[in-house]
Amino acid sequence: MSKELPTREANYSEWYNELVGKADLAEHSAVKGCMVIKPYGYAIWEKMQQALDKMFKETGHVNAYFPLFVPKSLFEAEEKNAEGFAKECAVVTHYRLKTDENNKGKLIVDPEAKLSEELVVRPTSEAIIWNTYKGWIQSYRDLPILINQWANVVRWEMRTRLFLRTAEFLWQEGHTAHATKEEAIEETEKMLNVYAHFAETFMAMPVIKGLKTPNERFAGADETYCIEAMMQDGKALQAGTSHFLGQNFAKAFDVKFANKEGKQDFVWATSWGVSTRLMGALIMSHSDDKGLVLPPKLAPFQVVIVPIYKGEEQLTQIDEVANKMKKAMEAKGISVKYDNRDTQRPGWKFAEYELKGVPVRIAIGARDLENGTVEVARRDTMEKETLQQADIENKVEHLLAQIQDNLYQKALNMRETRTYVADTYDEFKRILEETPGFVMAHWDGTSETEQRIKEETKATIRCIPLNNKQEAGKCILTGKPSAQRVVFAKAY
């Protein structure tokens, strides 16, 4: 298989698909719409999980686990939520297979093992969780409940793309219960900030924090907060959402508590989640025509050392130097792979680790042994320099921090360059056509206008930014008055 990728310019979509496969991140499975996350891809997801899990725990959350299945009667309890997900859910109707009498070695669904009530494979867990919380909450002393769950969910998608849109995906979903509206909103915003911090600090991916329009809200939420990132093709990607659920689920599942005054009230709720979709966002934020580019904080290994040698004796000498450097770097918390396999040539290894986005490559050859040097190459800029071996661990530590910063800055610059202001519908359409990106434009606040713009241009309102500048203007479509610009873009 050729390691060559199509260029982003030639075919961005094809570039993405090929990259996901060739960098060993994921592949399609025999199950329509479901993916296999391969070890290298999963190692990146584990890094994301660890960082997020730590942040959730630091903000007072604990993990738990709720059932994969939701009985249909619970699923339909919160009507908007049910309506939102009914069209895309996998349904278990039977609990047994039996031998096909007419077809040796084959199995058929046993009609006698039909469930009296169908089970929905969770597309999200509000229903099953709020049905459980009902038993846990009697008084204000039982609140808040701050629970997160790492799980798989299923939303039946007809058109799928690895990581970005799959029928089954992995995610975390936080579900919290509060005594007051204020506290629940505070929680919703707190977790949005956690997501934004994660995206910017770990993924090196700048995001805009904002509110979704009613059209784009989570089914069952009173308000949906989101973080939106820009991919290298100028399209937007929703990277995380945090929902203020009001008392909708408490009412649907009759979850009341006695407040300090002994009065009964419905409980206030939030939910928030990010998923393996972040893998897609990470790939499309930084990678280039040579392959993946990973921010050091999420790279399965941050440094690879490749020996360039002739004969056993030279290799033995290089091994010694390399292992010493590896140990010194590991003592500083840097993850290092030393690849001294004799089955592949250095050139092949260089290409392989470029494709896999390893942030720093160190090469050591015979001359380096003589001079006490190494060649250090950074993946983000492809720059190389020769450095003294002495103190390499501190130099590399510094370099990794530089790379992390540079990736963020580069992505931020791109977003700023490709964020436009449009005051007329013609201008709006021209920008979307010629230089796709984020378009800041006035909108009259109606669903009808939003819908018509979407139909005519494929651009949606990504969000109404938080702390948005208030500025009187006219809706680009209807000319009606507007108090602020919102972010429009074509989106994944």
Next chain:
Amino acid sequence: MSKELPTREANYSEWYNELVGKADLAEHSAVKGCMVIKPYGYAIWEKMQQALDKMFKETGHVNAYFPLFVPKSLFEAEEKNAEGFAKECAVVTHYRLKTDENNKGKLIVDPEAKLSEELVVRPTSEAIIWNTYKGWIQSYRDLPILINQWANVVRWEMRTRLFLRTAEFLWQEGHTAHATKEEAIEETEKMLNVYAHFAETFMAMPVIKGLKTPNERFAGADETYCIEAMMQDGKALQAGTSHFLGQNFAKAFDVKFANKEGKQDFVWATSWGVSTRLMGALIMSHSDDKGLVLPPKLAPFQVVIVPIYKGEEQLTQIDEVANKMKKAMEAKGISVKYDNRDTQRPGWKFAEYELKGVPVRIAIGARDLENGTVEVARRDTMEKETLQQADIENKVEHLLAQIQDNLYQKALNMRETRTYVADTYDEFKRILEETPGFVMAHWDGTSETEQRIKEETKATIRCIPLNNKQEAGKCILTGKPSAQRVVFAKAY
């Protein structure tokens, strides 16, 4: 709700059920057979996961993720495996719900969204994984593949018990592919040893390593290795299994490789797993009539500090001492909770942390402030002693190690005391009736005998111990010659 438990002697089974509920470990959900793992229970499971995951990685394994669903045609490919699981699998037949026209607000399965091929919710992943490996393996250079997956699986159970037997459970499943039979067997045994080491070192639970009889083998395996533990009621619990799968799955999915000589051969396979069932084993190994007893290495927090005070001023003084101790202990890697809530009395807290099995409790009162002392109580023996505050972190570290050892030793003593030798069938039956435990007895090696003993006594052959002493004897049932004793017991 009363915190009182039934005693183990009065009703062991009831004691277990109540303990799981009252210690906030898990509860039944609205979905038949599925459990909710509550935060305190999940925190123990996370500790298990972390320890196991580290051991898997240290032995060269990497994590990945495969789909939840298995298309029926793949599921039935390995016939024995399919036959073994067909009777207990959840089947997805539809991918959409729709509004019930005759019943406002209700949903029904949309008959037009019937899948052309049913999907089985994985009861185990050999089928989907070997179908994937087919695409990954061409030559010996692609081997071995050493992959583990953390996932949920579903096996439809009619009679369920929290942790021990549930329709959905969490587990890890390793699936490895090898070029030779020897290497695959070596891997099978290596992972059995990892499980045994984990059980004994972390869970403080002694286990017997052995082979299952053909009757009790995993469906699709050539050989099943297991670790068997004894619970406090003398019953056995299978705590982990490691399967040598031969070339069965490679043949079912046509997975061949070119060996070094260029010859095509089928790939050799293993799989191995432990599940949330270990939670049940942990609970039943050490806990007592006062509640949970946790080995320090798996306790969500190892030490709890409880202040005993009158008035704000005393509390402030105690806070200072307690926080200092907490910090000193945490610096040594000990996890500590300081519970200075003013909503509960010390007596309530003592009972609560006993119920939750916190290994060490430290109480500080007014007199302790004067004397520079604390009262230290260990959960395993319920012994208390007064110690100087100075150097408390080293004393507690030592104490935690002692508790870990003591729990193991106590469990080992129990198992040794309750392991019997029977030479006649009468004796065998009398032991099982009067003093349930492990019974070492001769067996003629046939499935018929094994089956008849099971029907007549409910005891099964738990395993043929590895490195078993060879000793000529006569089968307790048939009198036929036997070369070694095997382990019989009633089991969970």
